[in-house]
Amino acid sequence: VQSTAYIHGMPASEKPSQRPDTSKLSDIPAEVEALVVGAGPAGLTVAIELARRGVSCAIVDRRDVPRPGTRGCTVWQRTLEIFDLMGLPVTDYQADGLTFENRVYHVLDIDPIMVGMGQPGTRYPLPLLVGQQVTEAMLARHLEELGVAVARGVKAISVAQSGTGMRVALTTADGAERSIRASWTVVAEGSHSTLRTELGIPWKSTRFPGALLQVDAFVDGQMQGSPADAHLFLNFGGTFGSLPLPDGRRRLF
Secondary structure (H helix, E strand, C coil): CECCCEECCEECCCCCCCCCCCCCHHHCCCEEEEEEECCCHHHHHHHHHHHHCCCCEEEEECCCCCCCCCCCCEECHHHHHHHHHCCCCHHHHHHCCEECCEEEEEECCCCCEEEECCCCCCCCCCCEECCHHHHHHHHHHHHHHCCCCEEECEEEEEEEEECCEEEEEEEECCCCEEEEEEEEEEECCCCCCHHHHHHCCCCCCCCCCCCCCCEEEECCCCCCCCCCCEEEEEECCEEEEEEECCCCCEEEC
């Protein structure tokens, strides 16, 4: 197994450096109908759908630059259909990914069980394996085309009721602060959300015993079947999985 630090098909050492977005607190409107906090796939999608419908909105994210690499990499058929309805360039998006054809289960000593991932009756019969950062970049570009840019390096630190809306306090790493008024606030920051904690909204999760190790790496040799097949090995001692990635690596977990 050969492991290299990669960002979407290119060694990290060769990837052009990302510069923080130049958006500042002063670029954010003083009042909007909706403020979206968090510019991951969920937050970006919410902002796009608001902007498409003429709802004034702003979106902030505490990171100076988008997160490199990927966590989730499977985009299912219905999601591709929704992206199409949103006006996103799905054909170009598919060119950056890899179609997911089959999932092969290797259970104990029985013969492998192959389950096809195809779905009839849709323009997108197969799911797509693509880096999460590619998805986020596509969503952010589309949102900018709708007139809304992500204000990066901006953290929402508190929220308070203000008449029929709310007042949200924002800050940056250099200590600048500002508050804006929004009729609605969408918290899409994931598990480490300052606003969600302040509002007392729990992040419910279940911990399982043991540990999970995940590596994205080039692997010598090839398993039986298509390179686009995912393989899952299940036995009493544990599990092992191998999933194809667009740049020729495999996700091993």
